[in-house]
Amino acid sequence: MLALQILIDGFAISALYGLGAVGFTLMFGVCGVLNLAHGGIMVIAGLVGWWAAANYGAGPYGGAAIGTLAGLLAAYVTYFVVVRPIQRSRTIPRAEEEIFLLTGTLLWGIMIQVGSDYVFSNNPVTMRAMIPGVMHIAGVRTPRNEVLIGIVCWAAIGLLTLLVNRTRLGKQLLAASINPRGLTLLGFELSRIYLVVWTIYGLLAGLAGVLLASFIGVSSANAGALTASAFTIVILGGLGSVPGSLIAAYVVGYAETITAYLVAPTLRPIPALLILVVVIYVRPQGLLGRR
Amino acid sequence: MRRTPLIWIVLVSLLFGLSAPWWLGAYFLGIFTTAYYFGVFAMSWDLLFGFAGEVNFGPTFLIGLGAYGAGLLNTAGWPIPLCLAGGALAAVVGGVALALPALRLRGPYFGLITLVAVLLLIDFIVIFAGVTGGEIGMMVPDVLSISARVNYWYAFGFLVISGAILFGLSRSSLGLILQATGQDRIEAAALGFNVTKHKLAAFVISALFSGLAGGMLTFYEGTASVDTVVDLSIAVQIIIAVVFGGRRTILGGVLGAIFLVLFDELLRPLGQLNTFVVSAIALGVILFLPDGVLGVLLRPREGR
């Protein structure tokens, strides 16, 4: 009974972690950008979604859609205002581009957090469940919304996989992540590909933020922690590897859940940290990372 | 000809700093005290980044270890000088522990590992909130002094001594070797220099000063908190300070730190939004002025 509880509870939270991490790692894999404003984008999506649903009368589904779009918008701003200027800058030497990108996106993330704080206060808010009520899965009482979230996460990930593996656009993305120069030589416009990736990223992060708001709740104070969590999972799984991030998300999700249930709720974040430390020392490129 | 502006800048600054207690009020003395400690953070970072070429995204890992180490020892009853030493030691140990896996990595992974180190420290502090005060912070029993003037002298003295040492190192043979390895490690190794040993030395020195400064800041404020010494936003501010002042100048970091702290203070009437504005301006700085003030002043534009 307890085992089933852990299985179900861990599944939903891991799926949510996975959705957030997949976008993050895709961004690095194809564009080479570690977006430290990631948590901020998720939070904005969640907050706007809540506001639209509660104050604007859009209802949970409308709110979810508006929130996701808000996430997309935030992602676009991140790209056009912060990332692209740094990538195209002539005064920043190539070797230091990475640190400027990290710093720039982090600053932007801080701006999002403070801005949200100002507009929404740091009180956590939750979006009303899209499907209220509970259901019983083999005797375990589970909120229906939680099940829905798990399904939506995997549907999104499934769509992404289809896109990457089956469509022409997807193949271009894959190629760009392996050898961007080669791709341009073949006549493909990198900037168009980057735009596509940022769009996918914005939708994924926005959706993750909205689902998080619906499942657990979200507040401007979470922005940093969400980035850190996505970051940890992505390093664990291997930068740039989508399957790696998914596996890592489940490892972290279940490690946390098992600890919370069987050891103590206070020690919940510890196993993920320990695993991370071990990985850094033993295999820094992560489980499925290249290089 | 190129030396002259630097000497003048240093002299004017020293004059300003030495005379300040006579014409600055207690409150602004406090602002500068904080800025001076920040300046040491910036200088330590510049040694590692500017010279050794290591993209350290987690200077606050070292600072935090120094600050909390000193704070915890003080809570256990140790006197301040021993706590400072203990904190600095903790930072050095942490720096070595970080350097070992990090130095084996190339490219973006080094920076990422340093970033992860900061996250790990934050998580550690929050989990053991009973001992460390968690996110909100912990109080330390002793302070350096209650007098704003005395605190100012401590900070100023510390800044000048650290600055002299770090600047001296950067111009010494160690500094030159670090620059060489930073720019082209293969060639440096080919010339017979032990690249890893020198980078490790840079790490240790950076950790020592960062940790010491972190400890002193803690005993100035009477508290250690994630917000002031560990948070990533502090790491970003340090990087901005160095970028603004001028990378690879060591002393530019001090200028940048003072400017940043003063600016933050100036915008205080905005209330909650002052962080927003400061971050926006910092973003502007890295986008439009990546060479920094001293960088522009000290490097003549040769045929650009």
Added chain:
Amino acid sequence: MRHRWVVRAGAGAALALALGLGGGTAPARAAGPGPIKIGVIAEESAIVGQSISQGAQLAAADINAHGGVNGRKIEIIVYDDHSSAADAVRAFQRAAEQDHVKAVVTTFISEVALAVEPWAARLHMPTITPAAASDLISKQVHDNYARFKYMFEGWLTAPDLALAVCDSSHDLFVKQLHMKTAVIMSEDADWTKPLDDGMKTCLPKAGLKVLDEIRFNPDTTDFTPIYNKIEALHPDVIETGIAHVGVQPTVQWHDQQVPIVLGGISAQATNPTFWKDTNGAANGVVTQTGTVAGLAITPETLPVAAEFVKKYGHFPAFTGFTAYDAVRALAGAMQRAHSTNPDKIVAQMEKTDMAGTLGHYGFYGRKSPYTHALRYGTDWVSSVFMQWQNGKQVCIWPAKLCPNKMVFPSFVKSVHLAAK
């Protein structure tokens, strides 16, 4: 050549800046004594924190409308501490040294209050916290009076909060609902350690056996494992000690349909916006609070509440009331002392005996282990307990003030089970 120009311009700017700073810090030789400044250091982005500065400003306005303190007006200066002890300390130093305040009202977070307390001692600044509850705050005053006497607590200290929970639980859960067991669920923070210890001692005496004490990280966002763990023990009621979290555990309690009564202390549940923030999941939640809308605990309660609503557009969180009373107490002390000398203010604060907004307001003396904390009791401030019912905060305890019945959502089965 260009360099010299830049250097000269830079030096000139630096000089100008320096002169400006020096000039700006020269003490202003004002004509008369001017207003009495009171600093308010709080967490402006939290509703509970924002109510502190709002309540303080309201009190100042009321006092000024009635002639001020010995003819001088009260001026409130607000500082945001961003929920950080270090920021609060810096603000405290700024308030004392730059803005020359005569007293400080600060924070609802115990860790922040504890960080500020030594500075109040060092700088001889009368300081009062309108909500922080750690017993360490007052213990330090008791143990080292000469040093820490400047610190006051304007709300019940945690051991007294525990007594309030036990007293109300006895009446509400044991006598009315025939409950027998409880589980304590608290965030791991400074204020809950003495609270939990107090509850562990007095709940059995009140008739509730404590089956377990669960403390969780204040950063926790997923409460499912905690609720499942608690449910496995089959208690009748969960007595919470939460302030840093509130929305999330409540929403999850509702979404997961945890069949156990949620009671104890939930600071966020006292916010008037809590119903909306939780999308109504707060229905049935019981918590301690200062007062609810429409309840007249003293003759001051309703008028102040009405003024607050008029000025700020919403009913205050309980800290709005406690901060109001704190400023009134400080002003009263200054008035009686005819001085803003810190030691005289402290001596008069100790003699505070006024009708506050939440009850008869006075501080414990040196004989009590909680020197300078707010007095608790039926003759003093006893707090009230409320329950969210259909979007309204309904007062349910003490019975003589609040004869209203408790109503629980249908999924809270422990109510029916206990009655059998």
